[in-house]
Amino acid sequence: MGMKKDRLGLGKVHFRSCDALRLSFKHLKILERTIINIGSITLGIMLFSMIIFSNAIRGDYDGLRLNFESHQSWLIVASMMVSIVSVANVMMISVFERFNEIGTLKCLGALDKHILMIFLIEAVVQGILGGATGSICGFFIAFISSAISVGFESIRLSTELFFIFISSISLSILMSIVAALYPAYRAAVLNPVEAFRFEF
């Protein structure tokens, strides 16, 4: 056998963000899993946003300094942790269920980072939706409870509320990404041979 070539005239594989988005959205349409994740994030963020909204509409809001009492902080942290663990759990099941698909994508030319991107996009979308529903629910609960306890005339609605809404969504996106990191990493580094050996 004579001289062998070192490299082919090898090109690059591509995976546009819009294609990753499209594939992620197809999976998000599997409603059961998406609803569980959005629900977990909603519950996780609801307590946080409810307390700040409540402080804000009663006029206790103090800009970036969040006037939590210590027992409130503990409750908020605990509810967020539970939410992260729950989302991570559902994402991990989703990765296991999609072993075959991940292996196939890799056979078709996907790189590890492409698989990572698909799962992280799903996490971000779920974070946005969960954050939105969580803070809307939080706002209404805060509004109603404030109306009952201090009366309508003491309620103050200002542009701060919009800022709180945006912060809540940002925080829930962060929570969702933290929850998805390990499952997405496991999916990304999955060897196709292993993936196909694993039959459900």
Next chain:
Amino acid sequence: MSSDFIIELENLSRRFYKGGEVINALNGINLQIGKGEYVSIVGPSGSGKTTLFNMIGGLDKPTEGRVYIDGVDISLLDAYELAWLRCRKIGYIFQNFNLIQVLTALENVALPTVFAGVPRVEGLMRAKKLLTSVGLGDRLNHKPMELSAGQQQRVAIARAIINEPEIILADEPTGNLDLKTGVEIIDLLHGLNKSREITLVAATHDLKMIKASDRIIWMRDGKIEKIERA
């Protein structure tokens, strides 16, 4: 070296370590497969067919020996180059089709063009043409679950050839199909092999598939037992 060979295996071995035991899945395989050849790999389960497939397909690395695809030692390739090889040079067909369940037939077939960097509209047009050519022009927007096994395998074949690979690796492509559908799939693969000069390497138990091939490689215990010309 002769450029007529698209696949060359040199003293290829693959060992697995399982529970302190060494399993020789492949043991010193030497094989050359020519461009446009149709080769069937036959052997009992556990004979090393799938491991051999994974090696040729760049999905697994040999413990010893070399795999050359079109003259390139694929152990020297990095992850990016291997991905390109899988995307452009090799088409994979599986026993259980491995279609993406959330995508339609058309989107499944067009998927490899995404990784090849083909514009979306062009990719979908190519996919539509290919699906029509395999007789599924009226099933473009059906999801895999809505298709019969034979139709799913046709979709998988269209997906395997959309980036015009030089090699098709088919692992038991008729294993999950009834006799009549199996024959149709064999005819389709054989036709592609002849009309597009795609090198076809198929692991199979199917006698009809074996009969249609140019060469039959019999494997046993990780070694080539004999090679027959059909």
